[in-house]
Amino acid sequence: MIEVLHKIDSVFTIDCVIFGFDEGELKILMIERNEEPYKNWWALPGYYVGQDEGIDHAAERILYELTGLRDIYMEQLYTFGDVHRHPNGRVITVAYYAMIRLNGQKDLKPVTNYARKAFWAPVNELPELAYDHSQIFKKSLEKVRRKISYQPIAFELLPEKFTLTQLQHLYEVILNKKLDKRNFRKKMLNYGILRELNEKQRGVSYRAAKLYKFDRKKYMKLFQKELSFSR
Amino acid sequence: MIEVLHKIDSVFTIDCVIFGFDEGELKILMIERNEEPYKNWWALPGYYVGQDEGIDHAAERILYELTGLRDIYMEQLYTFGDVHRHPNGRVITVAYYAMIRLNGQKDLKPVTNYARKAFWAPVNELPELAYDHSQIFKKSLEKVRRKISYQPIAFELLPEKFTLTQLQHLYEVILNKKLDKRNFRKKMLNYGILRELNEKQRGVSYRAAKLYKFDRKKYMKLFQKELSFSR
Structure with missing residues (x-):
């Protein structure tokens, strides 16, 4: 060649x-x-x-x-x-x-x-x-x-069930900067795209965090809506 | 060649x-x-x-x-x-x-x-x-x-002062579909990115429409904000 x-x-x-x-x-x-x-x-x-x-x-x-x-x-x-x-x-x-x-x-x-x-x-x-x-x-x-x-890439990158810390960490890693925890959580929860599960993290010593799932439908809709400035 | x-x-x-x-x-x-x-x-x-x-x-x-x-x-x-x-x-x-x-x-x-x-x-x-x-x-x-x-492309494509009808028309032409007038106006005005001017359209026979300008700063901020899902 x-x-x-x-x-x-x-x-x-x-x-x-x-x-x-x-x-x-x-x-x-x-x-x-x-x-x-x-x-x-x-x-x-x-x-x-x-x-x-x-x-x-x-x-x-x-x-x-x-x-x-x-x-x-x-x-x-x-x-x-x-x-x-x-x-x-x-x-x-x-x-x-x-x-x-x-x-x-x-x-x-x-x-x-x-x-x-x-x-x-x-x-x-x-x-x-x-x-x-x-x-x-x-x-x-x-x-x-x-x-x-x-673009809804977070969806593809996290496991099906995840903690808010994991979600924040994903954004921090990709953006390469620290995000304010309170602000981030408030914003994310406000979007209404997360479903709180009746489950907690396993295998951690104490204060296991709640697990969440994306509401796929709402997640996709949010991204379309945020983006469709026109509709 | x-x-x-x-x-x-x-x-x-x-x-x-x-x-x-x-x-x-x-x-x-x-x-x-x-x-x-x-x-x-x-x-x-x-x-x-x-x-x-x-x-x-x-x-x-x-x-x-x-x-x-x-x-x-x-x-x-x-x-x-x-x-x-x-x-x-x-x-x-x-x-x-x-x-x-x-x-x-x-x-x-x-x-x-x-x-x-x-x-x-x-x-x-x-x-x-x-x-x-x-x-x-x-x-x-x-x-x-x-x-x-x-992306804030509307900014580049309209004249400095424009009517809401012109703005809607831009979106309609690019998206190639009719948008609901009431809905479109409400949404656009809600964004807070338009500045209503004390001027009306000239050279039209009657019911001259109000002219608007983009608030460039807010416009850019909106696009950044809408997009920065993360902040």
Whole structure:
């Protein structure tokens, strides 16, 4: 595949920006590269789009080949096309993004040898990444932070039953800032989208917190309503 | 430029999706192509990205060359990369989008001969477009409709002073549906983002309507607040 670079004037790649929310921590899916340039560097899982392959399909294939992850719904995020972004020549890359909940059980195992390994890294502990991946990562994180305000992503990231502390923590982690507890709770409860359960947290030593569930219907409606400035 | 297609395996293009809001009507910027394939067809203004040209810069250049329009802030919308979207081979295109207010005075004049002419066409009166441009247009319009709910675009599209009818009409045109007048007004006034002026519409025969202005500060705050589910 690398030889192609010498024959053509421009090349497409896909880079996958997969966030994982793991027990109150926001992580990003990384690979360790096995090829020059940037051999041994950390990078977003990314590779060349095949000649006869649509880009959406390429994104799925590349994610699978480099990390072993499958069946993840990814969206296009942004296309990076600066002239000098890639040392091998003109390479334009389409970043695809997803945000998933990790349960510890997501097995990572590259099925090609382009990646030496794949792993989840906390977003706050990244070294400088290969190519312009630090920049792609940064732009993606900004986008995710905006998204949490107008898209119901919390729904996908929490377990079915959760405490208000867990919910607040999700927002804090994604927004990367402390939120005022009283304010946050008041606001969240006011929205009427949480259903208080007759259950408490288990396995904690004392003062177990109440568990909540999202009222999916109301939750979706709220997001539509907040957004439909027009109706 | 066309020859390049025979030498390389894949090509990048940019297509510009420029919406114009013109006296209560939503329009889209079109060109009439001067080249085969699709000679004489209507198309979005689009062309090849140069080898040594970043894609943002290419978008500006292409828009200018094909339509004469300059200094328009465009955002990336989406990248279209299906295998068979283009009859000349593998062509991946990045769609850039903008929405502007037309005042009748925007002169359109291609500065290349790739486009025979450039013009604004009402979005509801488009024929089938060249390539997959009908699809790109459709996807863009959906995006704009979502955007009006969570981004303060109305601000950019109305004159400084406007009537409630004009405001409602803007939403109706973009959303392509009738809104209930009483409901719309009540909601809009409740937001507290409109400042009633001591002026009325001029040049109408009778029952001139009151004029309003946006309270820019409150307007921006509302959008931030509505959206910041988290604060």
